[in-house]
Amino acid sequence: MKEFKGEPLLECASEDVVRAAQAKRFQTHLVRCARHSPYYRRLFKEAGIRPAAVDLERLSSLPITDKTDFSRHNEDFLAVSRDKIVDIVLSSGTTGRPTRIMYTERDLRRLAYNEQISFSGCGITAADTALLTCTMDRCFIAGLAYFLGIRELGAAAIRNGHGTLASHLEIIRMIKPTVLVGVPSFLRKLAVFLKEHGEDPAGSSVRKLVCIGEPVRGADRELLKLGNDLQALWQADVYSTYASSECISTFCECTAQCGGHLHPDLAIVEILDEAGHPVAAGQTGEVVLTPLDIEGMPLIRFRTGDVSFLMTEPCACGRTSPRLGPILGRKQQMMKVRGTTLYPQAVFAALDEIPDLGDYYLEIIGKENLSDDLVIHLGARAGQPSPEWLKERLQACLRVTPVIVIDPEDKVRHHLYSPESRKPVRVWDRRKSQ
Numbered sequence: 001m002k003e004f005k006g007e008p009l010l011e012c013a014s015e016d017v018v019r020a021a022q023a024k025r026f027q028t029h030l031v032r033c034a035r036h037s038p039y040y041r042r043l044f045k046e047a048g049i050r051p052a053a054v055d056l057e058r059l060s061s062l063p064i065t066d067k068t069d070f071s072r073h074n075e076d077f078l079a080v081s082r083d084k085i086v087d088i089v090l091s092s093g094t095t096g097r098p099t100r101i102m103y104t105e106r107d108l109r110r111l112a113y114n115e116q117i118s119f120s121g122c123g124i125t126a127a128d129t130a131l132l133t134c135t136m137d138r139c140f141i142a143g144l145a146y147f148l149g150i151r152e153l154g155a156a157a158i159r160n161g162h163g164t165l166a167s168h169l170e171i172i173r174m175i176k177p178t179v180l181v182g183v184p185s186f187l188r189k190l191a192v193f194l195k196e197h198g199e200d201p202a203g204s205s206v207r208k209l210v211c212i213g214e215p216v217r218g219a220d221r222e223l224l225k226l227g228n229d230l231q232a233l234w235q236a237d238v239y240s241t242y243a244s245s246e247c248i249s250t251f252c253e254c255t256a257q258c259g260g261h262l263h264p265d266l267a268i269v270e271i272l273d274e275a276g277h278p279v280a281a282g283q284t285g286e287v288v289l290t291p292l293d294i295e296g297m298p299l300i301r302f303r304t305g306d307v308s309f310l311m312t313e314p315c316a317c318g319r320t321s322p323r324l325g326p327i328l329g330r331k332q333q334m335m336k337v338r339g340t341t342l343y344p345q346a347v348f349a350a351l352d353e354i355p356d357l358g359d360y361y362l363e364i365i366g367k368e369n370l371s372d373d374l375v376i377h378l379g380a381r382a383g384q385p386s387p388e389w390l391k392e393r394l395q396a397c398l399r400v401t402p403v404i405v406i407d408p409e410d411k412v413r414h415h416l417y418s419p420e421s422r423k424p425v426r427v428w429d430r431r432k433s434q
C-alpha cells in the first residue's frame, strides 16, 4: 500500500464532500479485505457479496463482525504477510484466550496521525508537555498510541506509565507537565495524593486532563461526579477520549467538550439498535466501526459492544464532523429491571454522587421472567446512609429499586480488586451462568 496520508480537512468539509471521500476510501477498503483478508474473502464468497458492487449507501447490508468472530478466526483476519507486522497487541478475547491485534508500520503511522488530530483537537500543541500515566507495555496499545500522537504533534511526552503516585508527584514538581493523560479515577487519586503532600494540584502546571477508559460525562453530556471532581481538584479542562484497539481508531473531545469528533478519513461510525438497524442521530445504540485504510487486520462493521449516540448539530469549534457522545455502558451489561432498561454506569453515577459511601460492587441476577435483579453490595462504613435511604434515592434517580446488601469492607474489596484486572471489577454479571 502507498504511504498513509490522512485528510484532516474533511472534518470541516460539507456533507457531500465527506460522503464522496468516504465512499472512495470505503470501496478501496472492501476490495482490499476481499483480496487479502482470508476471513472476509470467505465471508463474501459464502454470502455471495461482490465488494466492487457494494457502495457506501449499502454499508448496512454487509455482515457484522463481532469480538467472537475476531477471536475465533483471529489468524484469518491477517491481511499481510507476517514479515510486515511490527507490533502485536493482546486484547481480552471472548473465547477464553487473548486475541491478537497485529499492526504494520503503516498502521502505527495511521494511529499516530489519529492521536495527533485527537490531541490537537482539544488544544494541545507542540509547546505542551504531557505526562502519560498509562502503561506502554503489557501488550496494551493505549500508552503507545498516546506516545505516538504526542510525538507526531511535536509536544514532549513523559512516559511514567504505571509509576507510583510519589513518582508522578516528583515529575509534576520537577518537569511541570501541562497535560495529564490517564484513567480519570487515577487522576483524581493523584490530585488527592498531591494535596496530602503539600502540593496544590490546582496551582500546578497541569492545564488539561485527557481521560481514558472511564466516562467523565453522562448522557446529558454534563460532567459526572468524577469529571467535576477532576475539574475542581486540578482546575484544569477535562477531555474524554474513546478508543477501540481492534479498530485502531480513537475519538477525542475538542475544545468545545461536546462529544468526540469522528474522523471521516479514518473510520465510518454506525449506531445500531437491538435488531441491528442503524438509528438516527441522538438515538442510543451500539457503536459499530468500519475503520478505513488499515493494512494489518482490516475490519468491516465491527461491534464494539459499547453503547452511545451520535451528535450532528454544529459544534462550536467549527468542525462539521459528527461527534460520538459519552459511552453510556457495555451492551452486554444492559439490564432490564421490571421493564426499565439501564446500564451499570448509570448506577455508578448515582452512587458516586452520594458522599461518605463505602466501596461497592453490583451483582446482576437473571430471573426466568426476563427481568433482572440488581443487587448492590456495599462495604460497611460508619456514618454512611442507611439501605432504606439509598433505595429511595436510587429509585428516584434510576426508576429502579435495587436490593442493597451491606457486606464487610474486606469482602467488597476482595470482589473489586483482582490481581488479573487493570481496573476495579464493579460488575458481577451472574446471568450468563443461568
Ligand SMILES: [Zn+2]
Pocket: 254, 255, 256, 261, 315, 316, 317, 318, 319
Ligand atoms: Zn468540536
